[in-house]
Amino acid sequence: MFDKQWVMNKSDYDKNRGVYQNDMQMPHFINLLLRSRVAEENFSPEKYLNPVLEDLSSPFDIEGITDAVDRILIAQEAGEKVTVFGDYDCDGISATFVIYHFLKKYMKMDVDYYIPNRLTEGYGMSQVSSVQIAQNGTTLIITVDNGISAVDEIALLAQMGVDVVVTDHHKKPDNLPECCAVVDPVDCPDCDPNRYLAGCGVAFKLVCALAAELGIDDVVEQYIPVVTIGTIGDSVALKGDNRIIASYGLANMKNSVIKGLRALINLLPARANSVQTVTSSYVMYSIVPKINAAGRLGNAHRALELLLCENEKDAADIARKLIDENTKRQEMESEIVSQALQPENILTQDNDSVVVAYNKDWHHGVIGIVASRLTDKYKKPAFVMSALDEEQKQIVGSGRSVDGYDLHRAVSYAKEYVVKFGGHEAACGLTLEYDKVRSFIDKINEYTKQVEEKKALPPAHIVIDAIVSPEEITVDGVKWLNKLEPFGVGNPEPVLCIKNLQVERVGLVGNDGKHVKMKFSYIDADGGKRYLDGISFSKSAYAPLIGKIKSAAVIFTPTINTWNGNTEVSLQILDMCDGEYSIDNNIRCVYNDAYITAPGYILNRALMVAVYKAICNMPPKFGSDDIIRIREVLLQHGICCTWYALKTAINVFTELGLIKKSSKGTYEIAASRKVELSSSSIFKSHMEAK
Numbered sequence: 001m002f003d004k005q006w007v008m009n010k011s012d013y014d015k016n017r018g019v020y021q022n023d024m025q026m027p028h029f030i031n032l033l034l035r036s037r038v039a040e041e042n043f044s045p046e047k048y049l050n051p052v053l054e055d056l057s058s059p060f061d062i063e064g065i066t067d068a069v070d071r072i073l074i075a076q077e078a079g080e081k082v083t084v085f086g087d088y089d090c091d092g093i094s095a096t097f098v099i100y101h102f103l104k105k106y107m108k109m110d111v112d113y114y115i116p117n118r119l120t121e122g123y124g125m126s127q128v129s130s131v132q133i134a135q136n137g138t139t140l141i142i143t144v145d146n147g148i149s150a151v152d153e154i155a156l157l158a159q160m161g162v163d164v165v166v167t168d169h170h171k172k173p174d175n176l177p178e179c180c181a182v183v184d185p186v187d188c189p190d191c192d193p194n195r196y197l198a199g200c201g202v203a204f205k206l207v208c209a210l211a212a213e214l215g216i217d218d219v220v221e222q223y224i225p226v227v228t229i230g231t232i233g234d235s236v237a238l239k240g241d242n243r244i245i246a247s248y249g250l251a252n253m254k255n256s257v258i259k260g261l262r263a264l265i266n267l268l269p270a271r272a273n274s275v276q277t278v279t280s281s282y283v284m285y286s287i288v289p290k291i292n293a294a295g296r297l298g299n300a301h302r303a304l305e306l307l308l309c310e311n312e313k314d315a316a317d318i319a320r321k322l323i324d325e326n327t328k329r330q331e332m333e334s335e336i337v338s339q340a341l342q343p344e345n346i347l348t349q350d351n352d353s354v355v356v357a358y359n360k361d362w363h364h365g366v367i368g369i370v371a372s373r374l375t376d377k378y379k380k381p382a383f384v385m386s387a388l389d390e391e392q393k394q395i396v397g398s399g400r401s402v403d404g405y406d407l408h409r410a411v412s413y414a415k416e417y418v419v420k421f422g423g424h425e426a427a428c429g430l431t432l433e434y435d436k437v438r439s440f441i442d443k444i445n446e447y448t449k450q451v452e453e454k455k456a457l458p459p460a461h462i463v464i465d466a467i468v469s470p471e472e473i474t475v476d477g478v479k480w481l482n483k484l485e486p487f488g489v490g491n492p493e494p495v496l497c498i499k500n501l502q503v504e505r506v507g508l509v510g511n512d513g514k515h516v517k518m519k520f521s522y523i524d525a526d527g528g529k530r531y532l533d534g535i536s537f538s539k540s541a542y543a544p545l546i547g548k549i550k551s552a553a554v555i556f557t558p559t560i561n562t563w564n565g566n567t568e569v570s571l572q573i574l575d576m577c578d579g580e581y582s583i584d585n586n587i588r589c590v591y592n593d594a595y596i597t598a599p600g601y602i603l604n605r606a607l608m609v610a611v612y613k614a615i616c617n618m619p620p621k622f623g624s625d626d627i628i629r630i631r632e633v634l635l636q637h638g639i640c641c642t643w644y645a646l647k648t649a650i651n652v653f654t655e656l657g658l659i660k661k662s663s664k665g666t667y668e669i670a671a672s673r674k675v676e677l678s679s680s681s682i683f684k685s686h687m688e689a690k
Contacts, residue, residue, distance in 0.1 A: 001542045001575050002643040005461040005686075006497070006555060007595040008583065029468045030480045033494050036465075037484070043243075049483045051244040053221065057193040059209040062202075067181035068142075068165045069209050075140045076107050083138040084113040085125060086304075087145040087199070088295030090288050094200035094230025095144035095167070097307040098223045102207045106219055112138075115300045118365055123422075123429075125153040134160040140180075143167060145199025148184050151177045167202045169236070171424075193240030196490065200230030201242060225253040225261060226307060232280050233288035237490025246280065246486040253278045260306035263315035264290060267323060280486040281493075290319075293326035296365030333366045337373045340384060352441055353448035354380060354410075358395060360387035368398035368427070375400045379460055381407055385432070392434050394419060399428045403461075405451070414443035452681060459648075459685050462555055462575055463595075465494040467583075470501065470522045470532060473569050478558045498522075499553050500580040501532065506547045508540050516543050518573065520554070534571035541624075545643060546576065548628060553581030578642055600642035603649065603686040608677060610639050611649040615659065616669065623666045652683045 026034070038048045047055060059065055075082055082103060086096030096113050103109040114133055121129065124146045130153045133141060140163045143150070147166035154164045154177040164179040169186055176182055183202055185194040197205065204220070204227045211220050228249025231242055238246050254277070256262055265278070268286050278287075294303040302321060309315040339345055340357040347356040355378045357370070367384040374382035385397030401407035406425045411418060417440040421430035432440055473496075487493040501520035509517045518534040534556065536542070556571040582598050614630045615622075627646065634641045641649075650667065653659045656675045660668045677683050 001536065001539055001573075002545065002647055003460060004575055005459050005597060005601045005644070006464060006575070006577065006581065007461050007597045007601075008464045008467075009595060026480050027472050027477045029466045029472055029496070030477070030484075032466050033481075033484065037491065048243075051247040053224075053244060053248055056208075056241050056244050059205040059212070061192075062183060062185050062194050062205055064181045064183040065206060065209050068167070068183050068206055069213055071140065071163065071165055071180040072103075072107075072142070072210060073213065076109050079110065080139045081137050082109055082111045082140045082142060083133050083136075084111065085129075085133070085141050085143045085147065086113055086115045087123065088115055088118045088300035089145075090233030090291045090303075091199045091230040092145040093291055093295070093300060093303045093307070094226050094233075095198075095203035096304055097226055098200060098203045098207055099142055099144055099167075101308065102210065102219075102223070106214070106216060107210070112136075113304070115295075115304065117298055118295050118300065120298070125150040127153060127156055129153075130157050130162075131160070133157075134162050138162060140165065144203045145169070147177070148182070149173050149177075151175055154179050167199070167206055169197055169199050169202050196237040196239050196242050198227075198231045198234040198236045198242070200227045200234075201236075201245065203227075204245070221248075221252075222257050225249040225256040226258060228253065229261075229283055229287055229291065232283045232486075232488055233292065235489045238280075238486055238488045239490045243486070243491065246488070250280060250283070250486055251277050253283075258307060259312050260309045260315040260318065263309075263312065264306065264319040264322065267316065267319050280488050284488070289329075290322045290326045293329045294322055296329055297325055297363075298365065299325070329366060332363055333369050336362050336366060336370050336384075340370055340374060341377070347437055348441055353445050354399075354441065355382040356385065356437065356441060357382070358385040358397075358437070360392050360395075362386040364396060368400070368429075371398050371400040375402060381405055381410070383430070385437075387434075388431065394431055395434050395437070396431045397429070399430065401426050405448075410444050410447045413447040414440050417443060459682070461595075462495060464497045464555060467497045467499060467581075470498050470520075470530065471524055473498070473532065473558055473571070475560055475567055475569055478560050478569055481558065493557055495555055495557065495574065497553060497555050497581060499582070501552055501554060503546070503549050503552055504531070506543060508543060509535070510537075514538050514540050516540060516546060516573075518546065520552075520571075532569070532571060534573045536573040536576075539573075544624065544628060548631075549576065549578045551579060553577040553579070577644065600640075601644055601686070603645060603652070603683055605677060607639070607641060607645065608649055608652065608683070610634060610637070611641065611646060612653060612658070615650075615653070616672075618669070621666055621668045648682065648686060652677070652680045655680050655682055 034045055034048065038045055084096050084100045086092045096115065100111055100113050103111045114129060116129060134157060139161065141157065142165045144167050146168060148168040148170050157164055165181045166177060166179055167183045169184060171186060172184060183206060185192065185197055185202065188195040204223055207223065208220050211217050224245055228246045231246055236242060254265060264287065291303045294300050302318060306315060306318040306322060309318060339359060345357050345359050347358050348354060355374050357374060364386055367386055371382045371384040374384065379402065381399060381401045383397050383399040385395040388394040388396045399407050407428050408424050411421050411428055411430060417432065417436040419431040419433060421428055481494065484494065501522055503518065504521050505519040507517045509515050516536045516539050520532045520534060521529055524530050534554065554571060554573055555575045556573050559570050559572055561568060561570045577600060583596055614633050618626050618630065631641060631646050650659065654661050658670055658675065660670055662668065
């Protein structure tokens with residue numbers, strides 16, 4: 001808290017100031033949210049709020065799908081052996097299940113599946129796996145969630161007399177594989193409902209096309225809950241057909257005919273079973289990790305076996321094993337995160353633009369998750385690496401980025417020092433020569449400097465979707481908000497802001513007092529005093545700061561709580577700002593003119609001088625209690641300085657070397673010297689721009 005800038009999309013802000021016709025009698029803020037989201041899609045407001053399967057686009061709209069159907073029907077007629085070549089993550093497992101189950105159960109085909117081992121084979125087809133499949137008598141391979149880049153492997157299979165149908169959703173290379181059919185809608189126009197399908201979504205559309213040809217359309221609905229898990233798990237945009245698929249899948253997941261899926265849900269914490277439908281966040285954080293854990297630890301087949309299992313007792317046994325594997329994965333991840341934060345495992349310096357952590361023994365299956373943790377910790381891109389061989393000549397790892405930093409471009413810039421890599425703007429996998437790591441880091445620094453010179457990278461920020469009055473945050477209002485579900489990539493859970501509340505009470509709750517409980521008040525339109533409860537999870541360290549605030553703006557997502565027969569709204573507080581959040585149209589963040597913010601998030605030289613003088617009057621070593629006193633001194637001298645501005649100013653002085661931060665979170669004033677504020681990248685990104 002208190003460390004992110006609050007911004008609002010300027011175009012949305014200007015648009016939301018207008019008055020719109022509200023034919024559905026929804027709250028005003030719901031109308032504003034709905035219109036900004038519907039504008040990007042081919043949905044009417046009514047269809048956006050009530051997605052139905054009948055509105056799914058035809059599978060035959062996808063290029064290549066007719067050729068794929070024709071080749072599979074030929075294989076069925078001729079009794080050919082077919083192999084579904086899948087992937088070890090949640091999307092790949094879901095896609096493999098959909099194709100394999102349909103061909104086996106409804107087309108009675110001779111079909112098996114192949115899922116590469118994440119730890120020994122890596123992602124996608126290889127020459128070894130291709131030869132093995134061909135030698136087993138397969139004459140047709142259907143790839144799912146991979147294959148679009150397997151040009152050489154598919155050429156080799158052709159020489160061995162094996163045809164391939166590629167279904168994928170990843171970016172197409174310049175040279176496509178020469179095969180029977182390529183089904184990959186990734187380059188469809190943004191308005192195409194198939195544009196954002198995950199690998200399992202493409203596989204599902206192929207099954208829909210096959211079912212239509214066979215006249216058994218009614219059987220495909222059973223696959224949608226599984227496709228929903230793969231879609232949410234792969235973090236694709238919940239737009240177009242994905243929105244319809246996920247909406248239906250979530251509503252029907254608990255009653256799925258897939259016994260393995262029901263067994264897993266029944267063994268998960270009770271909160272999933274206490275509501276009528278499963279939410280997208282529950283899928284992402286409770287179901288997806290269990291399926292992914294199997295692949296991360298090298299046994300993805302177990303997750304597929306769960307979905308294919310027809311015996312309820314056996315399904316429950318497999319589900320328990322998956323849960324145990326996920327627990328093991330969490331323990332391993334926690335241990336590696338702890339080690340990755342130790343100086344002896346960090347290969348970069350504080351002034352490097354990225355963080356690189358390395359240990360030869362770290363498990364390859366979890367280092368991507370660890371990289372995400374380091375990115376959150378250090379607020380810059382992070383790579384976590386492990387040894388690929390005993391000699392440690394090559395190291396392999398995963399990278400995760402921060403908002404506004406294209407990691408794929410950065411690694412491409414340093415490709416002369418990279419053995420191989422793949423990924424996208426936010427994440428990548430890569431292999432390096434160990435003795436080239438420093439050169440790789442220096443090259444990434446060079447790229448980052450060029451980016452910063454062209455355009456300042458954005459400070460950490462939260463985008464506000466709508467400013468609301470407290471009177472609008474009612475149980476009925478939140479129920480309307482839930483109609484915008486399913487939330488996820490492309491349709492994030494709306495972040496709301498109330499500009500001014502009075503802070504009545506602050507306390508700690510939960511195990512060991514980890515969470516901050518707050519009570520707010522406001523005066524309603526009739527002059528009466530009303531109350532709202534809020535909670536901020538795992539933010540107990542900020543309780544002393546919050547306790548000093550009398551009035552506040554809050555950023556939150558609302559939830560409905562029922563306790564002892566009483567139903568009321570609670571605010572899940574994401575951040576707070578002392579005082580009123582007052583948007584000034586003349587102030588824009590310098591990194592993006594499409595965003596506007598408030599004066600409390602802007603730094604200027606006069607404020608920086610005042611803060612530094614106040615710091616110099618503190619003891620040589622100071623901590624969080626002293627920071628509270630610094631702000632009180634500033635306020636006593638008539639200097640309005642928000643907590644955000646104060647904390648950011650301290651970060652600027654730390655960057656410039658005027659103060660030093662210890663690993664325990666305390667600060668030490670360094671020797672006074674003259675510096676140029678403009679040499680601080682943090683200060684430049686926060687300067688007022690008119």
